[in-house]
Amino acid sequence: MFARPNSQHCQVAYVTNDLDAAMAALKDAYGTPGFFELSNIQPGEDPNGKPVLKIALAVVGGVEVELIEPVGDTAPLFSDFLPDGDALAIRFHHVATRIDGPLGHWEAHVASLDLTRHPVVFEGALGDMLRYIYTDERATLGHYVEHVWMAPDLLAQMRAVVPTYPPVKD
Numbered sequence: 001m002f003a004r005p006n007s008q009h010c011q012v013a014y015v016t017n018d019l020d021a022a023m024a025a026l027k028d029a030y031g032t033p034g035f036f037e038l039s040n041i042q043p044g045e046d047p048n049g050k051p052v053l054k055i056a057l058a059v060v061g062g063v064e065v066e067l068i069e070p071v072g073d074t075a076p077l078f079s080d081f082l083p084d085g086d087a088l089a090i091r092f093h094h095v096a097t098r099i100d101g102p103l104g105h106w107e108a109h110v111a112s113l114d115l116t117r118h119p120v121v122f123e124g125a126l127g128d129m130l131r132y133i134y135t136d137e138r139a140t141l142g143h144y145v146e147h148v149w150m151a152p153d154l155l156a157q158m159r160a161v162v163p164t165y166p167p168v169k170d
Contacts, residue, residue, distance in 0.1 A: 006105040011096035013066035033165040051075030059164040096146035106149035
């Protein structure tokens with residue numbers, strides 16, 4: 001999305017009201033190879049006051065597919081995209097651009113953004129391993145853009161556990 005050094009489009013993300021059913025639907029309809037599941041809340045962490053998200057990841061054709069189920073009313077940034085009712089819903093939410101390299105590349109990327117034109121609506125970090133922000137691009141593009149940086153070790157760990165099709169050959 002943003003033409004910047006060290007950044008590349010890496011993900012298409014959808015929100016859903018039923019993560020298990022959405023994973024099954026993508027496997028059935030598109031042959032998605034399986035998913036790696038996680039939560040943004042770590043075991044033992046107090047979720048009070050935080051958005052709680054159940055997440056599933058797969059890589060298809062070199063692009064990560066993310067499914068996100070917001071839990072309860074803790075994450076309106078995600079749940080507001082979903083219709084009312086109990087029927088399975090899967091709705092496009094955002095694309096992501098990954099910033100590669102050292103943490104300094106992330107800092108330069110964020111510093112290069114005009115945050116008045118591209119306001120940050122969600123952000124987080126995990127120590128020195130992960131940084132992310134979501135910018136609100138709905139007025140121009142109709143969706144959010146996630147900007148994410150992972151330390152090389154974390155990126156390698158994720159590449160090892162997230163199902164990929166076609167499989168990466170060594």
